[in-house]
Amino acid sequence: LTLSVQASRIDQEPIKVIEPATGLNTAMVELGKNLWFDPRLSKSNAISCNSCHNLATGGVDNLPSSIGHQWTIGPINSPTVLNAEYNFVQFWNGRAKDLKAQASGPIDNPKEMAFTHQLAVETVASIPAYQTMFTKAFGSKDISIDKVAQAIAEFEKTLRTPNANFDLWLKGDDKALTAKQKAGYQLFKDIGCIACHSGPAVGGQMYQKMGLVKPYKTNNPDTGRAAITNNPSDKHFFKVPTLRNVELTYPYFHDGAIWSLQEAVEIMADVQLGRTLSKDESAKIVAFLQSLTGEQPKVTLPSLPPSTYKTPQPKL
């Protein structure tokens, strides 16, 4: 019985299990981890990838929008890097096709790390221990921004969160979810959330309009996908975000305006589905969403190799 329940849930439920990553290049992962935490990829030497995607806080910064170089407040909420490999494209508006294409962007974004790719490469190349790490990862100590991005992406692929209670239930453990969580999941499917939020990441598979049946009120001027396609009908289309670990990734939506998960759920029901949820209904869905919090990656801080006299100095 258990086996057939298991097989049927895994096959038939629209949400899929997250498994730990396998088959990665471990030398490249180690290099990528160093680069992920290295603030010397920023002009100030004070901002690393981890500043805005803190692996101690669900891969986000828990701010409405991020703080970049010289305390510049960014235009949009920082999405989680946990399970980001599952996204069909990267960024809210999908302008990067994958993790590697994304990873060099923040380095020379003047509102984020505010560096140049050339200075970032010079920085890394000036440090002998990095040359050794590049040689182990790529077979050559030649360093390029492309390899920097590839190594960071390889590290990001390790950032999965397996063994959420929901996944244990998918694999056949009936007791892994409470009755309230099961009821919340049923509601999530019945009222249509699942149409947009499905797959292993419970999202990340398509663009959808924010405010499908009713406009979403926001002060954020971002037009979403339309900024890329220049097609007015793409206005306010965003990549549907993952709901994995969503209890950790507040505040919610691209404008980071909503702090309460229950409120975010009620807004979704309203603007995407034209439906007013009772407090009891939204609380059940929240309970289900909390079952999507998985094991957070166990990341030991690297000991970054010191700079040399050749390393460009920080500019605050």
Add this chain to the structure above:
Amino acid sequence: LTLSVQASRIDQEPIKVIEPATGLNTAMVELGKNLWFDPRLSKSNAISCNSCHNLATGGVDNLPSSIGHQWTIGPINSPTVLNAEYNFVQFWNGRAKDLKAQASGPIDNPKEMAFTHQLAVETVASIPAYQTMFTKAFGSKDISIDKVAQAIAEFEKTLRTPNANFDLWLKGDDKALTAKQKAGYQLFKDIGCIACHSGPAVGGQMYQKMGLVKPYKTNNPDTGRAAITNNPSDKHFFKVPTLRNVELTYPYFHDGAIWSLQEAVEIMADVQLGRTLSKDESAKIVAFLQSLTGEQPKVTLPSLPPSTYKTPQPKL
């Protein structure tokens, strides 16, 4: 023979071995580690202890002076927290008597974390998982700024760096140092550096005048110890810093003006001892100082518990 060499070096050398910390309250260490990495102890929710004392970079930020709330540039270089427990007092001017007395200072320093102690305590108290951690560490879920400081201090006590090559040599392994390093250590003792830099931390045991025999030229207006004692004869007296891991803690001196360790050594010889070192001599001392880099603490990032509706929201 080895045994007696060992015994005599350990007894007779003025620099002492660093051993890993023992006898700590492990529940308090774990709580302290969470607090150490928690940016919610700052007004912006973007700055943690680790922002300025990055455990990936020798317990410092490698900036001339730190970046605090709203990109405020601080007045003085951030010292390492590695082995800081050995300091006879904390801060450059010794205004805190120990790690616990120090730890609540940055939280309500307007140039650093810019929070208030009351809001910091409210923040921590609003998070159920912290209440559990406090109960494990202190036997009660009552939270105070004093306990916050005590827990952070307990974590900081774990931040020792044992097994530097110099320590292996002290323990009797003749091959742990190169001939150049041994010559550098001999010079360090012969010319008088050891008078101020000794003990397990190779410093941290006394105040001394910066510019003892010749003024040190700096744009930094800090008067050191005199700001605390109001005694003009204490002008430019600073706590002698540790030289453990000094190859990682550039830039050097309280003003963070000197990026090169060799230059820092030559300046010390000049302004503290009235002595001009040859390049060969300063290079030997640098080689010795590099033997003081120990094993960096292996710190796994905590998974910080999420905020609740009671948690004060960030103010950027």
